[in-house]
Amino acid sequence: MSVNDVMPPPAVALLAREGAARDRLREALAQADVALVLEEDPNVLDPAALLAVAPQAVVIALEPAVEDALERLDAVLSSPDFTLVFDEAELAARREGWETQRWARHLAAKLHGHRQVLPPGAEVEEELVPEPGLPDTPEQLHANAPLAFHVDEAVDAADLLAGDSLYEPPGPWQPSQVTERDEPAAISSPVLPSVPLDHGSWSLLDDEASFAPAARVDAGPPPLPAFDSDRLSLVEMDEAAGPRRGAKGAVVVLAGIGGPDALRRLLAALPARLDVPLLVRMPLDGARYGNLVKQMARVSPLPVELAEIGADVVEGQVYILSDDTAAALRDGGLYFLGSAQGLDLAALPPAHSAVILLSGADLSQVDPALTLAEAGAWVGGQVGEGCYDPAAATAVVAAGMFAGEPQELAQAISARWELPEQGEPS
Incomplete structure (x- = not known):
């Protein structure tokens, strides 16, 4: 049927x-x-x-x-x-x-409103036979789910957590660790010759003949610290001490076939204030990215613009990336640069970034996305009837990443980076 x-x-x-x-x-x-x-x-x-x-x-x-x-x-x-x-x-x-x-x-x-996208003869026929009773709850579906897998995964990831390289606490003290070489050497004091002195003849103004002045060596003025005047620059000093300009991280949205519809649903579900930028990478025939900017600007509560090489990446903006545009860190913040290879996920700071794979995302981006996730990034994949080409999104979901419709992916991003409206408590 x-x-x-x-x-x-x-x-x-x-x-x-x-x-x-x-x-x-x-x-x-x-x-x-x-x-x-x-x-x-x-x-x-x-x-x-x-x-x-x-x-x-x-x-x-x-x-x-x-x-x-x-x-x-x-x-x-x-x-x-x-x-x-x-x-x-x-x-x-x-x-x-x-x-x-x-x-x-x-x-x-x-x-x-169904998910049957296989050619005739490849589908699995299912009989639509009603069964009595209520469907299983999520708790019932996961009642026998083993926890050992998640525990082992946590143990394997423990070594990847950031540590404090400036201080390493010493091990427990053992008496056997003290040796003769560890004992401090005795501080020897200079031995003064025994000279009889008549302190009764001391005065504030001693006779010049009473003491032979020590020979003075004119060493000249102390040496100035060495520095390379050719490298001294007020601009460099100002930039080094100046504040971060670009965003600390970004949410990268990867899409392809079926992507425009999924992207519209994702952007429409975002809040009007977000403490992270969105970088959209969706290859288009003819490179008509300006048209994509206009289309998405109609539904997005956030401003949408075409990424400009050399510009800083600003929080709360949606950027459409062309084929030769990438992002990298500069002075602690992201900026856009030209690259023949396009966007490189490895250049993003994992702790402040996320990757969303929508319909049609390139399969070659799955491994970089999962590598970024292992380092601390949030990664999610689109599921549902609107995902025309789910190969890449399904791959990250199968690896344990977040799964949801575009609206649900937007809600997850909002929960992590949404800014309160002015006047509301943060």
């Missing part, structure tokens, strides 16, 4: 300009077995027409030519009655063969 046997097909509106992207998306919606109630160019769409068909989901092909139209429709598209699905028009137009089939399966899973 399939989901469609018990539920009617969802009503879907397709907003895209005429062309190959619109054709590919129409074909994918047909394969997804939905009811296409509206197909229109956003530039000419009347908001009342969209509301009239009452769609459950709206699929939008994103491109620069529809940016102004989406701003005009923002009040309607922001309705909680709609599930918004975004796709890059250029990417959709180029999909062929296997990629088209795969995208259609993920789109169907999103629109029908």
Whole structure:
């Protein structure tokens, strides 16, 4: 029995300009077995027409030519009655063969509210047979979960904890440790010759002939401390003593296929004040990161901007990173720099950083993320029906990291770094 046997097909509106992207998306919606109630160019769409068909989901092909139209429709598209699905028009137009089939399966899973994204014949059939009684509680599900694994993991991680290298307490004192070599040498005092003195003849003004003055050696003025005048710089001294400029750490958000929708949900659930920046790395065809900034700025309570090489990374900001932008520490704070390899997770301070892997995150980032987690960073992965490409996110979840929907990941970040509003107790 399939989901469609018990539920009617969802009503879907397709907003895209005429062309190959619109054709590919129409074909994918047909394969997804939905009811296409509206197909229109956003530039000419009347908001009342969209509301009239009452769609459950709206699929939008994103491109620069529809940016102004989406701003005009923002009040309607922001309705909680709609599930918004975004796709890059250029990417959709180029999909062929296997990629088209795969995208259609993920789109169907999103629109029908299930997780079946495997091709026909690969799924595991389950009989929907109702059983009496209440479902198991979380306590019941973990009743027989062994603790030995977690204890062993804690023991292995104990050596990784930071220690105090400036002071190492001595071991217990043992009498056998004292040897003749440890005894302090006797301090010898100079032996004065026995000279008879007539203290009755002492006076404040002694006769000059009574004492022979010691020979004076003119050693000259004391030497000045040596320093390299070529390296003396008021600027360097000021920077060394100055305050930290950039943020102490950052939350890195990694995404790919299906990432725009997950990123929107993540950012929309964040608070308006956060004591950490978010660095978003989501490769886009054509490098249209400026468009991504505009899209995310509509839903994010935090300011969203494109990362600029050389600028400091500031807390409470969302930065969209281009392909050649990385982050590193300078004077104790993060700043953006150019790098052909892109963002390097190893450059982040673990104690003040986090990594979130959303749908489509690159599998090559799993090991660096887990390495950062071992050093003290917080790491989480997206789960749920909206995760079209869960490979990387599932890998970190399987390693014991936090798992949740984008909104739940945002709540976890908020709990760790949210700043109180002015006037509220911290």
